[in-house]
Amino acid sequence: MLKIAICDDNAEDSQNLKKRLESILNLENIDANLLVFSSGEQLIAYMQTSGVMPICFLDIYMKEVSGVDVARWIRQRDNTCTIVFTTTSSEHMAQGWEVGASHYLLKPFTENEVKEALTRCLRLVGYRGKYIELMVNRQPRKILLSDITYVESQNKHCLIYTSQNEELRVLIRLGSVEELLDDARFIRCHQSYIVNMDFVENVQEGDFVLPNTLVPIRRKNRCDIIRYYEDYCIEVVRRRV
Structure with missing residues (x-):
């Protein structure tokens, strides 16, 4: 620390x-x-x-x-x-x-x-923030949590999208990524998606609205997921006061 x-x-x-x-x-x-x-x-x-x-x-x-x-x-x-x-x-x-x-x-x-x-x-001092390390293109890659916008599961792979408009394809299950992303800003909002709530601009019907994309919210527990997001937003505002 x-x-x-x-x-x-x-x-x-x-x-x-x-x-x-x-x-x-x-x-x-x-x-x-x-x-x-x-x-x-x-x-x-x-x-x-x-x-x-x-x-x-x-x-x-x-x-x-x-x-x-x-x-x-x-x-x-x-x-x-x-x-x-x-x-x-x-x-x-x-x-x-x-x-x-x-x-x-x-x-x-x-x-x-x-x-x-x-x-x-x-x-x-060279502080880069919290990160996860994964193999991308057969090379170890440190990915800052603050750079990850959302993660999408595709069979045995995951696509990790970043704020630098990168699409990183990783051979890993979404459940394993969820364990690595042990941080309050991330929520598994769908069977195939994890979203970084810091990048959510709005909630539109059954989707989280991110810059240039929509991330679906599963129907089951949708109200709970949206409430969790709202509570997170309130906490962020509270910290600023």
Whole structure:
């Protein structure tokens, strides 16, 4: 699980950042452990025993040990950690770039600004998200869950459709794919189909409406399936609040 540090001696600011990060991580279905530290000394003590975390959000203006001091300590031991400085002023930005800061967040920040910072960090640490690995054209292929729009069964094969308009043919039963896709966003809506509800735009009679295609919903338990989808949508909205 990805570890992310939040270090700020202002409890209200750190909880605000944690809440925004949690919302983004939940929406993106990213498994991460957010660890909050109230001082630079506390964070350094933790990393001395547990190692440097890949992503650190550091408040610049902290008593005793500042965010820049923590960043310098990190850089003496690790060049790959992505550091985001949170601050009320751009006054010390030059120092931040000197220690290899990846991003700045000026308080008060919006969720979109936090998402931009987090997205950059994830890209820099090489985080690709949850995936399944299958043999495609006799070659192992890692397929991101977030890229799969739906899966269709065809005899002993499955066709996996992606958001990049790929059609991946895999020698595997749909039941086995269902077990691999152990994630809340996927539902087996038909004997021959599994759909990623993040790509569903609407429900039309007996089908889920996806971009440029329809995925059928089986008649048996159709109301339950649609209700499950509606509950999923409500949960997604709730996470954004």
